Amino acid sequence: MFDSSAPVDLPALTHPALDGLNPEQRAAAAHRGVPLLIVAGAGTGKTKTLAARVGHLVAEGADPNRILLLTFTRRAAEEMLSRVSNSATNRAAARVWSGTFHAIANRLLRQYGGAAALSPSFTVLDQADSTDLFGIVRTAEGFAERGKRFPRKETISAIYSRMVNSQQKLGTVLDVDYPWCADYADDLRTLFGAYTATKRSQQVLDYDDLLLFWRGLTVSPVGGAMRDLFDHILIDEYQDTNPIQADIIRGMTRPFDDPCPTEVCAVGDDAQAIYGFRSASVENMWAFAEHFPGARTITLEENYRSTSPILAVANAVLAQAAGPSFGEVTHFAKELWSTRTSGIRPRLITASDETDQSRFVAEAVLDARERGIDLREQAVLFRAGHHSDGLELELARRDIPFVKYGGLKYLEAGHVKDLLALLRVLENPADVLAWHRVLATLSGVGPATLRRLNDELGFGNEGDAPVDADGVPTTRTANALDRFLDSDLKLPSAAAEQTKELRNALGACATGSLRPAEEIDRLKPFCQLIFPAKYDNPAPRLADLDHLASTAGAYRSRDRFLTELTLDPPSKTSEQAGPPHLDDDWLTLSTIHSAKGMEWKSVHLIHAADGNLPSDMAIGDKAGLAEELRLLYVGLTRARDELTVTFPLRFHVHRQGLDDRHVYAQLSRFLEPVRPLFDQGHTGAAEGTVDLTDPIASVGVADEVDAMLFSLWD
DNA sequence: AGTAAAAGGTTTTTT
């Protein structure tokens, strides 16, 4: 550890790119030389500072092509760069390499992946694809009749990903996080092996592979070339990076004793670390000075966002972290303060039940609007995606427009995946996963037929797929589309009409003369044919396809469209009433996770009941509880002027339909000690609370990655 | 043998 309270010299820096920054922000933006860690509390102008730093670098003559800006979402990168271009350095910002770790990995691997025997045309599996692949592999391996229920494919995928990202042994992950699956350790080992083999033979990478291969390449013969790409690396939300990402940063950095070292600047707030479930590790931030010797730290503590009554609540909540119930929560002591001393006190509202809560929030939202706070300046935040279900109904009833972030996205809906599978088959006829999805939707096609078709299309499992010198799969699988169109395939007679339509549509699209949006239109009749049999509510699902076509309208090439969609999926949930027009006013509904980095004038935090926040799934261990505490902190600090926290005394556990049980709840344990800082009230019937460096051979990287993976489950 | 329909279960948060 290092001393974060070391005095920081703050030279009187003047430069147009630094206008409007306070002394600490200015020092951070203008700092040169040794690695820099900016500890930036909530609302302390982190985005502004990072943007100013990029602007200042460019203004001082840095080549924007040689700056790498890693952010948590692409939206964050865009916002930052747009702020740069508003200042003196206008256009240069567009040439900065910016994006998420995964998107940058995708870009670098297409260029340097040859050193890992990776074809430049590899495809990326998103979370859902990877889960589907586990499903396919599982049936192929034939796990059944085991007395107990075999874990769901989502669970298998989650176990795998946790194991890889945290770099822990399978046994450890099972013991700690998935004790109810411990009986299946051997079967899981088999599955993981088959899963990896399938990915490799198909030239396909999952999200985790993108990071693993990037890291692998940094220690391969092309590592030096990759380290030479950038003079500056800036990383946002450093507290939410995982160990592999930390390795990547180190691997991409020319050390400080190099004649021309890479300048590293990481920004983060350990009080806002909320992605532990994804194996993010705050320790990256805590160990920054060990990973980057000589590092300097600058702390930003002046909050420009919230009024002090709101900050008082947030600080008091976070202060509980010192108590005995938690593990270590934060290392970097900071106390946010604000000059916005006036302002109304936050409200804490007890609602008698969920319906009451929804009604109250809807009215509070309308009331705020009457006081001049537009809907777009308000947000409703909650722990889990389904916590807004009731409220959504209430809002719809009152014609209050809203957009929901987080929760289930429309890309994850079955019917959208159906259509994307069709596009993927066209784009890459060797994409077995997409073929599976397409063929399985035909009536009369079950597991057995699927297996037969799989072989007949050339995806048989004898030996590895033949590859050419560049590692590209050769003819045998590449012409699966031709084989399908040639109609010498025997398909069930029940699917005769569907098959005919499918052949026509794919044939028309395969000519390559259509744009992505037109292809979607051409494929729609086929969907009309299969949706009624597959889904209970085909009409709205078909309507979604038009929505997708309009999204695709922005793209000229199918390839670009598909890649963008997997690496940077739209975060909005499909909205029933159609997307609001840009000039309309709408309310934001969001999970706290998805609200990270954002702010609103008025924030309504709902379902602040114990069991929901903290989630009763996280109550087991100290680390989990600490993360829930930080999550509440993140939620509270999104508010600028007004904060309303509500919780229902009674809510339904609508896990499974049958018994419509309701459960009595208490206020979140994190808020109970802080009650006096709120103006308290209750709705209708509620009264009080109820008790209750050696270069390795070129193919080595893939082998190395595989060997590492195997070591985790052997 | 193989598919479809019906019954029985289901641990948040997301790049």
Next chain:
DNA sequence: ACCTTTTACT
């Protein structure tokens, strides 16, 4: 709402 297993039907 969706997935897995079981049962019934062709």
